[in-house]
Amino acid sequence: MGIPDDSTPVHLEVRSAVLRVGSTGSLPDQHLQVLLVPADDGAWALPGGPIAGDADIADTALACLREQAGAGDVAHLEQLEVFSDPHRVPGARTVASTYLGLVRPDAPADGSAWHPVDALPPLIADHAAIVTAARQRLAGKLSYTNIAFALAPAEFPMSELSEIYGAALGYPVDTTNLLRILSRRAVITATGGVRRTRGGGRPPALYRFTDATLRVTDEFATLRPPLM
Amino acid sequence: MGIPDDSTPVHLEVRSAVLRVGSTGSLPDQHLQVLLVPADDGAWALPGGPIAGDADIADTALACLREQAGAGDVAHLEQLEVFSDPHRVPGARTVASTYLGLVRPDAPADGSAWHPVDALPPLIADHAAIVTAARQRLAGKLSYTNIAFALAPAEFPMSELSEIYGAALGYPVDTTNLLRILSRRAVITATGGVRRTRGGGRPPALYRFTDATLRVTDEFATLRPPLM
DNA sequence: TCAAAAGTGTTCGTAGTACACCCATGT
DNA sequence: ACATGGGTGTACTACGAACACTTTTGA
Numbered sequence A, B: 001m002g003i004p005d006d007s008t009p010v011h012l013e014v015r016s017a018v019l020r021v022g023s024t025g026s027l028p029d030q031h032l033q034v035l036l037v038p039a040d041d042g043a044w045a046l047p048g049g050p051i052a053g054d055a056d057i058a059d060t061a062l063a064c065l066r067e068q069a070g071a072g073d074v075a076h077l078e079q080l081e082v083f084s085d086p087h088r089v090p091g092a093r094t095v096a097s098t099y100l101g102l103v104r105p106d107a108p109a110d111g112s113a114w115h116p117v118d119a120l121p122p123l124i125a126d127h128a129a130i131v132t133a134a135r136q137r138l139a140g141k142l143s144y145t146n147i148a149f150a151l152a153p154a155e156f157p158m159s160e161l162s163e164i165y166g167a168a169l170g171y172p173v174d175t176t177n178l179l180r181i182l183s184r185r186a187v188i189t190a191t192g193g194v195r196r197t198r199g200g201g202r203p204p205a206l207y208r209f210t211d212a213t214l215r216v217t218d219e220f221a222t223l224r225p226p227l228m
Numbered sequence C: 001t002c003a004a005a006a007g008t009g010t011t012c013g014t015a016g017t018a019c020a021c022c023c024a025t026g027t
Numbered sequence D: 001a002c003a004t005g006g007g008t009g010t011a012c013t014a015c016g017a018a019c020a021c022t023t024t025t026g027a
Helices: A057-069 A127-144 A158-169 A175-184 B057-069 B127-144 B158-169 B175-184
Strands: A011-022 A031-038 A048-050 A076-083 A094-102 A113-116 A188-194 A205-209 B011-022 B031-038 B048-050 B076-083 B094-102 B113-116 B188-194 B205-209
Touching: A011 A057, A011 A076, A011 A127, A011 A158, A031 A057, A031 A127, A031 A158, A048 A057, A057 A076, A057 A094, A076 A127, A076 B076, A094 A127, A094 B094, A127 A158, A158 A175, A158 A205, A175 A188, B011 B057, B011 B076, B011 B127, B011 B158, B031 B057, B031 B127, B031 B158, B048 B057, B057 B076, B057 B094, B076 B127, B094 B127, B127 B158, B158 B175, B158 B205, B175 B188
Parallel strands: A011 A094, B011 B094
Antiparallel strands: A011 A031, A011 A048, A031 A113, A076 A094, A188 A205, B011 B031, B011 B048, B031 B113, B076 B094, B188 B205
């Protein structure tokens, strides 16, 4: 019962939707991008591959990212959903354990192919659905966790962070309120330094994220536990 | 690349942590319970088993629940995490895709073994961790979704619903505020009827959940999208 | 001195929490 | 009548959203 019988021909793969905020030549302003690798017929795919016999799935995901896309240093990686439709890929039954990855804009991106999530090329199989799940997860967690630590550079002015939030959420975010919200929760800390300005305007104060790992800042929308 | 190679000897199983709120002889008041099946050596296990060649994972989970635990009508079933530690079970590498299931207290439970989650017997492998993940997911979603529809009977007075929330969350919930919170979101609706009282006291009004499927009621803790 | 960008402060509305008080019924 | 449980109302507080206003720099 607990031990699966050996005739089950189910293959297990990992797929990662790795996101960042950046700009490309065609779209000059900051937007959300996903890391893709070329596949057959001019289509694209999410990096991933089969689970090796005794390797951890997260490790496998990272190895695939390094080998296929040259994107080794992911600032955050978390499980997304399992995609298990029997016919999601042609041929043998293949179940995908998927991950959401986030990389900082100042991370090295040697030859990685970043595509704007709002103008994706044709994708293999159900990979577009995986990207959608990743975007929704990110947007949700921006609202109640410090997950933006994995999208921002080490130091930044608030206007830059506001643009990152805006790009990831798809709508503008008020910079001054963002400062208040993140300060109240101690998500960000002022470094004390300021950035030299390039052409007029007051030099902005610099901030950094207090933690470099995921932290839930708003656990309960309502029905909070009593204080004692 | 997209097609895993056939030598990968990874087994895939499904495991479900099915929860309900009920009472047992030893614990007379309402508490959260999990459905277990007997395993070897007097230990217990979560219902589950291998994924059949071309069956959907959720269907497999339901079939296992029916066959092993006689608990067919689950009011809600959703994916939890993938547990993939290479040594989580002895023998062949086995990856578990896990699910959270919820059943209503008035559902038939012919001979099912419900155990209080706060006093679990010894469990197989990492099944205790799966139960913990299920509890956390439930507690979180109680705060920002209508997920309690799957824990409550068809009709109920507010005091009963308040007990259900309290049992699932682990702390008391104010009945009158719960009514306001759920009414404002149109999560519950008054049926118009009242329950006959058994020994004094005003007869309580009856309510039902407006929807019978999961609905997110508080998508954003903060950084809400602008109205236009 | 003016434009540009950043930061501060204020107002407003909403909504959750806690708790007091009133209502309906059986005994 | 009174105990018992249910329902309504109200103050309080917190906090996010929106936006006006002030500050600091470069040209």
